[in-house]
Amino acid sequence: MTGSASLRAALAVPLLAIALTVxxxxxxxxxxxxxxxNRNAEKEGMRPVVFPxxxxxxxxxxxxxxxxxxxxxxxxxxLVTMGDIIDGRFCxxxxxxxxxxxPENCDLCHSGKPGLPPGIFGGHETNGPGIW
Amino acid sequence: xIRTLRNPAVALGALCxxxxxxxxxxAQQDKGKAVYxxxxxxxHSAGIAGAPRLGDAKAWAPRIKTGIDTLYGSALxxxxxxxxxxxxxxxxxxxxxxxAVDYMVAAAKDGGSGAxxxxxxxxxxxxxxxxxxxxxxxxxxxxxxxxPASKRNPPPPEDxxxxxxxxxxxxxxxxxxxxxxxxxxxxxxRVDWVKAxxxxxxxxRWDRTDPAAAPVVMDLNIVREVKGSMPDVxxxxxxxxxxxxxxxxxxxxxxxxxxxxxxxxxxxxLGQKCGVCHGKVAFPVSECRICHSKKxxxxxxxxxxxx
Numbered sequence: 001m002t003g004s005a006s007l008r009a010a011l012a013v014p015l016l017a018i019a020l021t022v023x024x025x026x027x028x029x030x031x032x033x034x035x036x037x038n039r040n041a042e043k044e045g046m047r048p049v050v051f052p053x054x055x056x057x058x059x060x061x062x063x064x065x066x067x068x069x070x071x072x073x074x075x076x077x078x079l080v081t082m083g084d085i086i087d088g089r090f091c092x093x094x095x096x097x098x099x100x101x102x103p104e105n106c107d108l109c110h111s112g113k114p115g116l117p118p119g120i121f122g123g124h125e126t127n128g129p130g131i132w
Numbered sequence: 133x134i135r136t137l138r139n140p141a142v143a144l145g146a147l148c149x150x151x152x153x154x155x156x157x158x159a160q161q162d163k164g165k166a167v168y169x170x171x172x173x174x175x176h177s178a179g180i181a182g183a184p185r186l187g188d189a190k191a192w193a194p195r196i197k198t199g200i201d202t203l204y205g206s207a208l209x210x211x212x213x214x215x216x217x218x219x220x221x222x223x224x225x226x227x228x229x230x231x232a233v234d235y236m237v238a239a240a241k242d243g244g245s246g247a248x249x250x251x252x253x254x255x256x257x258x259x260x261x262x263x264x265x266x267x268x269x270x271x272x273x274x275x276x277x278x279x280p281a282s283k284r285n286p287p288p289p290e291d292x293x294x295x296x297x298x299x300x301x302x303x304x305x306x307x308x309x310x311x312x313x314x315x316x317x318x319x320x321x322r323v324d325w326v327k328a329x330x331x332x333x334x335x336x337r338w339d340r341t342d343p344a345a346a347p348v349v350m351d352l353n354i355v356r357e358v359k360g361s362m363p364d365v366x367x368x369x370x371x372x373x374x375x376x377x378x379x380x381x382x383x384x385x386x387x388x389x390x391x392x393x394x395x396x397x398x399x400x401x402l403g404q405k406c407g408v409c410h411g412k413v414a415f416p417v418s419e420c421r422i423c424h425s426k427k428x429x430x431x432x433x434x435x436x437x438x439x
Contacts, residue, residue: 029292032321033413061336067377107300
C-alpha cells in the first residue's frame with residue numbers, strides 16, 4: 001500500500017512539473033483574452049474548451065453574449081454544460097447549425113491542451129476576483 | 133554536349149523549350165497550391181468529415197488508384213458524404229480545380245519522400261548560417277522578456293493552449309489572417325478594435341439574429357479629475373455603447389450617479405471597475421494615455437516661479 005502510494009507520489013511530481021510548465025508557457029503565447037473552460041470537460045473525458053474572444057468580437061458585439069445570452073463577465077463564473085448548449089442556452093444560442101456551426105463539431109471547441117486550468121489566458125494584466 | 137555546342141541555335145531552342153515546359157508546369161503547380169490554400173484547405177488540411185489530408189500517402193493511395201479522371205470528377209461534381217462540388221467554390225473554372233487535384237495528388241505521392249528530399253537541401257544553408265553566427269544562449273538575448281514580432285499572435289497549433297494533436301485545432305482560424313487587415317495597436321491583441329469598428333473594417337452584429345440591428349450610441353464624455361500628476365481621465369460613453377449594453381456596466385459595476393464611484397488603479401488591477409474588461413479583453417492598463425488624456429489646468433505662473 002505504502003509502496004503504491006510512494007510510486008504515485010513519484011509520478012505526481014514530474015506530472016505536476018509538466019502541468020506547471022504547460023500553464024506558464026501557455027500564458028505567454030496564447031491570444032489575448034482566450035478563455036479556457038475546464039470545469040467539466042476533462043472530468044467528462046474531453047479536452048478543455050478554448051474560447052477565443054478575438055474571433056467572436058469580430059462577428060458580434062460584447063453585448064450579444066454578455067447581456068442577451070447571460071454570460072457573466074468573469075472567467076469561471078459560467079458553468080456551461082453540453083446539456084445547456086444542446087437546449088439552446090449559452091453557446092447553443094448561436095452554435096445550433098443556423099447562426100454558427102452545430103455542437104457536433106466537438107473538436108473545434110474542445111481543442112485545449114489536457115490539464116489546463118480554467119481561466120482567462122493570454123497576457124492579461126488585471127487579476128483577482130472582481131465583482132462579476 | 134559537344135554536338136549541341138556546335139549548333140548554338142539548336143541548343144538555345146532546346147533550352148527555351150525546357151524552360152517553357154518547366155515554367156508552365158511550375159505555374160500549374162502554383163495555381164493548384166493557390167486554389168488548395170484558398171478552398172480545399174478548409175477540410176483537406178485537418179481531414180474534416182473524412183477528407184483525405186494533404187500529403188497523407190496512405191489515405192490518398194486507394195483514391196489515386198481509381199484514376200486521375202475519377203478524382204477530377206469527384207472534385208468537380210462533389211462526392212458523398214461531405215465533398216461539395218468544386219469544394220464549394222463553384223465560381224472557379226474547372227481547370228483551377230483540376231490543378232488543385234493535381235497538387236494534392238502530387239503531395240500525396242511525394243508523401244514522406246518529398247519532405248525527406250527537401251530537408252537536406254534546406255539544412256545545408258541553415259548549417260552554413262549557424263556556423264557563421266554561433267547561436268547565443270537565450271539568457272543573453274536582447275530584450276529577453278519582450279516578444280519579437282514573429283512570436284506575436286501565433287496560429288492556434290502553436291499558441292501553447294490549443295492541443296496540436298487535436299484535428300479541430302488545425303481547422304481554427306489563425307488570428308493573423310484577420311489582424312493583418314485591421315489597425316494595429318501596441319497592446320492586447322495588438323489590434324485597435326475601436327478604430328476597426330469606426331472605420332467599418334469589421335461589422336460585428338449588435339443582435340444575435342438580426343444583422344441589420346444597430347446600437348443606440350450615447351455620445352457623452354465623463355471627465356474624472358485625478359489626484360496625482362497624471363492627466364485627467366476622459367471616459368467616452370460613445371466607444372463603450374458601440375460594443376456594450378448599459379446593463380453590462382450599470383448599476384453593478386458603476387453606479388450611474390456622479391461622484392458615487394470610487395475608482396483607483398489598484399481596484400482596476402484587481403479586476404474591478406474598468407478592470408473587469410480592461411486588461412482582460414479590452415486594451416490593458418499599460419496604455420495609460422488612452423484614458424488619462426485630458427491635460428490638467430496648468431499651475432498659475434506665480435506659483436511656478438515660487439517653486
